[in-house]
Amino acid sequence: MNICRFLTWNKLFPVILLLFVFITPAPVFAHHLYVFAYVNGRDIVVKAAFGHDRPDKNGKVTVTNSTGKLLFQGKTDSRGMLHFPRPQLPPNDTVKITVGGGPGHQGVWTMTPADLGNNTAATETPTDSVHTAQPNNSPAPPSLSANEQRYLARLVSEAVAREIEPLKAMMARQMESGPSLQNIIGGIGWLVGLGGLVAAWSSRKKR
Amino acid sequence: MHISEGILSLPILAGGGAFAIIGTAIGLKHIDTDHIIETSLLSSAFFVASLVHIPLGPGSVHLVLNGLVGILLGWASVPAIATALFLQALLFGFGGLTVLGVNTVVMAGPAVAVYYLFGPMIRKEGRTRMIGAFCAGMVAILLSTCLLALALVGTDRSFLDTARLLLAAQIPLMLLEGVITMFVVSFLARVQPELLNFSSRVHP
Numbered sequence: 001m002n003i004c005r006f007l008t009w010n011k012l013f014p015v016i017l018l019l020f021v022f023i024t025p026a027p028v029f030a031h032h033l034y035v036f037a038y039v040n041g042r043d044i045v046v047k048a049a050f051g052h053d054r055p056d057k058n059g060k061v062t063v064t065n066s067t068g069k070l071l072f073q074g075k076t077d078s079r080g081m082l083h084f085p086r087p088q089l090p091p092n093d094t095v096k097i098t099v100g101g102g103p104g105h106q107g108v109w110t111m112t113p114a115d116l117g118n119n120t121a122a123t124e125t126p127t128d129s130v131h132t133a134q135p136n137n138s139p140a141p142p143s144l145s146a147n148e149q150r151y152l153a154r155l156v157s158e159a160v161a162r163e164i165e166p167l168k169a170m171m172a173r174q175m176e177s178g179p180s181l182q183n184i185i186g187g188i189g190w191l192v193g194l195g196g197l198v199a200a201w202s203s204r205k206k207r
Numbered sequence: 208m209h210i211s212e213g214i215l216s217l218p219i220l221a222g223g224g225a226f227a228i229i230g231t232a233i234g235l236k237h238i239d240t241d242h243i244i245e246t247s248l249l250s251s252a253f254f255v256a257s258l259v260h261i262p263l264g265p266g267s268v269h270l271v272l273n274g275l276v277g278i279l280l281g282w283a284s285v286p287a288i289a290t291a292l293f294l295q296a297l298l299f300g301f302g303g304l305t306v307l308g309v310n311t312v313v314m315a316g317p318a319v320a321v322y323y324l325f326g327p328m329i330r331k332e333g334r335t336r337m338i339g340a341f342c343a344g345m346v347a348i349l350l351s352t353c354l355l356a357l358a359l360v361g362t363d364r365s366f367l368d369t370a371r372l373l374l375a376a377q378i379p380l381m382l383l384e385g386v387i388t389m390f391v392v393s394f395l396a397r398v399q400p401e402l403l404n405f406s407s408r409v410h411p
Contacts, residue, residue: 032300033211102369104210104355183298184258188251190294195247202240 033059033107035099036172039086039117041161046082047172048099048107055080056107060100065093086116208271208351209257209295209310212303216362223309223358227289230315234285242283245402249276250287254294257301261383268380274347275388277318278329278340279395279402284322288315309358317350329392329403336396336403337389344388348381 033056037046044063048056061082063072071087076099087095095111144152215223238246256270276284289311295301302310321343328339356370395402 098213104208104214104359104373106211106214108213179258179299184255187254187291187294187298191247191251191254191290192244194290195243195250198247199240199243202243206240 033099033101033105035097035107035109037095037097037109037111037115038168038172039111039115040083040165040168041158042086043083044086044095044097044111044116045168046076046084046097046099046109048076048080048101050101056099056101062098062100063087064096064098065089066096071095089116208269208314208355209292209302210306210313210355210358212305214362215306215309215358219358219361220305220309223306223312225308226316227285227308227311230282230285230311230319231289234282234287234315237282238286246280246283246287249280249284250291252276253288254291257295258299268377268383270387271314271348271351271380271384272344272387273314273318273351274321274344274384275391277315277320277322277347278326278343278388278392280318281322281326282319284318285311285315288318313351313354313358316354317347320350321347337393340389340392341385343385343392345381345385348377348384352377352381 033048033050035046035048037044039045046061048059048061050056055078056076057078057080059076059080061072061074061076061084062070063084064070065087072084074082074084076082089095092113094113095116097109097111098106099108100106253272253276256272259270261268261270273284273288276287280287289307292302292307292310292314293304296303296307324346325339325343329336329343331339352374356366356373359366359373360370392403
């Protein structure tokens with residue numbers, strides 16, 4: 001391994017790099033199927049994509065609970081999204097969402113009881129869960145009737161859902177942002193570094 | 208080209224793992240100490256290639272470059288590809304650790320095959336070299352797709368239709384990889400001709 005050898009590789013390196021730059025017409029995309037799901041009111045929203053602007057269209061969605069019981073089956077739309085009614089489950093049960101993305105590809109997202117809004121005090125409807133989640137902090141004025149209290153709780157629940165919708169969408173986008181530049185450069189560093197390590201070790205053995 | 212976790216059956220995963228270990232052991236024995244850096248650089252090229260995404264027709268493909276790695280490294284391409292796949296699984300979530308063996312066989316197996324099939328051609332001059340390089344790039348993808356389809360069908364017969372579709376969908380990638388391999392080999396022939404004979408020196 002003399003200096004000349006490195007000089008020739010120095011010539012080769014920029015060309016290999018340029019090759020990658022020239023044949024990359026779009027930003028680099030992940031090949032990994034990203035799945036993200038969240039509760040939106042009475043629905044669960046699933047989003048599946050291979051990376052930015054590359055939704056997993058017509059991806060087969062299978063929803064099961066922790067014991068593997070089939071809860072729902074469907075397909076994603078042209079935006080890689082699917083809405084389905086939130087299943088009624090015991091408070092501690094989880095929901096596993098598996099999305100297929102063509103031959104040999106699939107992504108999985110598991111929703112914990114907390115993601116589903118099923119804490120220990122959880123009840124049947126999201127309206128009630130909002131009401132019971134903060135019973136001491138915001139007690140309803142005694143002058144309101146039971147019906148009015150329910151109506152108020154529903155309004156608050158809907159307003160909160162509307163407000164946090166963009167946040168959930170943002171999280172979904174972050175989930176599918178693909179490999180970072182740090183990871184790419186890090187990986188190349190590992191490979192070259194490993195090569196260097198083995199070369200150093202074998203040259204020491206030679207001596 | 209990477210198979211995700213949770214799709215293949217245990218016997219296929221175990222078989223893939225066993226073949227990958229044997230291949231890696233043979234590959235490591237074939238790496239000449241003077242060519243470790245070249246091996247690691249080609250491993251890096253393979254590592255990055257999967258990120259290069261090219262829109263083709265209605266869908267899109269990513270480069271694999273296993274033909275190029277195979278024709279230049281021979282058996283050494285097995286550890287080179289296995290290491291790159293390991294890092295891809297770890298850092299990008301491509302494939303996965305349990306399917307690492309099968310993915311290694313799917314991508315490195317054809318790399319070794321094209322080395323034996325077209326290696327003698329690229330060590331010749333002129334048009335023969337170009338045709339050999341093109342065929343190496345193309346046939347490597349063809350064989351990889353066949354192995355991938357075999358792994359899927361071996362797990363579940365219902366994958367048969369998907370496997371057929373897969374084969375048709377990969378035709379543009381086969382041609383593209385053929386052209387890229389031809390381009391790189393012709394470049395190396397001018398700049399670094401000894402690299403084309405590298406693997407023949409590695410195991411005489």
